[in-house]
Amino acid sequence: xxxxxLLLRLIEHDRGGxxxxxxxxxxxxxxxxxxxxxxxxxxxxxxxxxxxxxxxxLSYALLALALDLVWGYCGIxxxxxxxxxxxxxxxxxxxxxxxxxxxxxxxxxELPDFMVFLNWHELPWYWFGFDHFWFALLMVIAVPALLxxxxxxxxxxxxxxxxxxxxxxxxxxxxxxxxxxxxxxxxGGNNGLTDFKDILGFDLQSDSVRVTLxxxxxxxxxxxxxxxxxxxxSKMGRVVVAIxxxxxxxxxxxxxxxHYKLWIFTFSAILAGIAGALYVPQxxxxxxxxxxxxxxxxxVVWVALGGRATLYGAVLGAFTVNYAKTYFTGALPEVWLxxxxxxxxxxxxxxxxxxxxxxxxxxxxxRAGLHQKQEEGA
Numbered sequence: 001x002x003x004x005x006l007l008l009r010l011i012e013h014d015r016g017g018x019x020x021x022x023x024x025x026x027x028x029x030x031x032x033x034x035x036x037x038x039x040x041x042x043x044x045x046x047x048x049x050x051x052x053x054x055x056x057x058l059s060y061a062l063l064a065l066a067l068d069l070v071w072g073y074c075g076i077x078x079x080x081x082x083x084x085x086x087x088x089x090x091x092x093x094x095x096x097x098x099x100x101x102x103x104x105x106x107x108x109x110e111l112p113d114f115m116v117f118l119n120w121h122e123l124p125w126y127w128f129g130f131d132h133f134w135f136a137l138l139m140v141i142a143v144p145a146l147l148x149x150x151x152x153x154x155x156x157x158x159x160x161x162x163x164x165x166x167x168x169x170x171x172x173x174x175x176x177x178x179x180x181x182x183x184x185x186x187x188g189g190n191n192g193l194t195d196f197k198d199i200l201g202f203d204l205q206s207d208s209v210r211v212t213l214x215x216x217x218x219x220x221x222x223x224x225x226x227x228x229x230x231x232x233x234s235k236m237g238r239v240v241v242a243i244x245x246x247x248x249x250x251x252x253x254x255x256x257x258x259h260y261k262l263w264i265f266t267f268s269a270i271l272a273g274i275a276g277a278l279y280v281p282q283x284x285x286x287x288x289x290x291x292x293x294x295x296x297x298x299x300v301v302w303v304a305l306g307g308r309a310t311l312y313g314a315v316l317g318a319f320t321v322n323y324a325k326t327y328f329t330g331a332l333p334e335v336w337l338x339x340x341x342x343x344x345x346x347x348x349x350x351x352x353x354x355x356x357x358x359x360x361x362x363x364x365x366x367r368a369g370l371h372q373k374q375e376e377g378a
Contacts, residue, residue, distance in 0.1 A: 010229045016312035016356065017229060024218050027054070032211045051210050052282050053326065057319050058217035059279040062224055064302045064318035065311055066271035069228050071300070072309030073237065074264050075244035077162075079296045080169030081272050083176050084144035086290035088273025090180075091143055093193035093286040094127060095136030096204075100197050113195070114188045124186045133200055140277040141270050148269030149262065156258040156265075161247070170293045177291030192287025199281055210282070217278045221315070224271050228311055231264070240264055301344050307356030316355055 011017045031054065034046035063085050070076040102109040106116040110123055129135040151172060155165055183189035202209045231237050242250045243257050251257045280286045289295075298321070306317025321343070328336040351358050 006230075007226060010226060010233060014229065014312075016310060017225065020225060020312045020315055021222055024222050028215055028218050031214055035207060035211055048207050048210050051207075051214050055210070055214035055217045055282045056279060057322050058214070058221050059275045059282070060302070060322055061315040061318040062217070062221045062275035062278070063272050064299060064306070064314035065221070065224055065228060066268045066275065067299055068303045068308060068311055068314035069231070069271070070265055070268045071303060072311075072314070073232050073244060074240045074261060075247075076261065076265060077166045077300070078169045078265075078268075079166045079293060079300065080171075080173040081268070081299055082293070082296035083173035083291055084148060084269040084272035085276040085279070085295075086173075086176070086180075086286065086288075087144045087147065088140045088276030089280040089286040089290060090187060090193065090276075091130075091136055091139040091273070092277040092280045093196075094130040094139075094187075095133060096196040096199060096281060097193050098127070098131040099199065100195065103197055104195070112188070112193070114183075114191065115186070118183055120186075127186070137277075140273050144269040144273030145266050148266045152262040152265040156261045159258075170296065173291050173296055174293050177288050177293075180288035180291060188287070190288060192285060192289075193280075194285040194287075196281065196284055204281060204284070213278065213282050217282075220274055220278060224274070225311060225315075228271075231267070232311075236260065236263075298340065301340065301347070303354075304347050305343065305351075305354050307354030310354075310356050313354050313356035320355070 011021065031046060031051055034044055035048065035051050038045045040047075063081065066084075067078060067081050070078055097112045100112065104113040104116075106113055108116050111120060115123070130139070151169075155168060160168065179185055180187050180192075181190050187193065196204055198204055199209065204210075232240070239250065239255055239260055242255075243260060247257050276286075276290070302317040302321050303314045304317070305321060306315065307313025321340075324339065324343075325336060328339055347354060353360075
């Protein structure tokens with residue numbers, strides 16, 4: 001058994017994970033063919049808008065998986081994961097802004113348009129290096145990780161838990177939102193970063209780049225799922241679950257619970273930052289609104305709806321809620337917030353285990369009914 005590939009061992013008893021990875025592989029095969037190879041007048045052709053929408057859903061699914069890792073398995077209800085998502089997005093957005101060069105409205109090869117408009121005369125020091133893609137990728141990981149590590153070290157070392165920790169994480173993302181709204185901070189103020197032209201020299205509006213970003217999002221989600229699955233099935237994962245269920249007892253038997261919580265929280269922040277970096281080039285903008293506490297609360301709804309502590313349930317919840325949001329905001333925009341609130345109440349009261357738990361319950365009842373019929377027939 002030990003000689004079998006690691007991936008097979010990880011998902012051997014994970015039916016939901018097997019389905020998720022299979023669906024991602026199928027999507028990665030069908031979407032490029034449907035968009036790039038089939039003619040536009042074909043019934044099977046998939047438009048670039050749909051490809052971009054699916055890519056955005058995949059980045060949201062990665063963000064939901066990141067939250068499920070800390071909330072579902074470690075019991076840390078973070079209401080600030082939107083901050084890590086936005087910081088990763090800003091890091092990628094800064095790289096994309098540097099790629100515009102003299103093609104901006106004001107034709108300044110060094111300064112983004114909003115800096116020229118605000119009469120900035122030189123590029124701030126914290127923008128240096130973002131003209132390199134590798135540096136931007138490093139910052140996508142390093143900035144959310146550093147913030148999560150410092151915040152987590154202070155919070156977990158002080159043994160802040162429960163609702164108090166949730167409130168502090170929400171205050172963190174709210175403070176960052178207010179800071180990024182300020183023009184003098186140098187991140188575009190309330191307009192944020194936008195008007196991106198290309199990435200790695202390729203036109204962001206081209207169909208091939210859109211498909212590539214979709215494939216990158218699918219690959220990132222698959223790799224993140226495998227990494228998260230590896231963590232929760234390891235010895236460290238068992239300790240993390242023990243912390244969730246009985247932190248005092250876990251600490252009593254000799255484990256440094258703060259270290260485990262800090263590690264899993266930081267890793268989750270990295271996944272959220274990567275999700276933000278994939279999101280920005282696909283939607284074409286990043287602004288302080290992404291720091292909004294409402295976004296982080298909505299993220300909790302995704303995970304709760306899909307099924308906490310399942311990983312694949314978080315992905316299901318992200319796709320379900322965001323598809324509903326796309327539909328309602330287009331067809332019935334005034335209904336969406338009421339629908340979201342109702343959904344949260346229904347899940348909390350009637351489906352504490354989410355859609356995954358509901359499907360499992362229905363499957364067990366179906367099996368019991370079939371078994372009863374077989375016994376009656378015998």
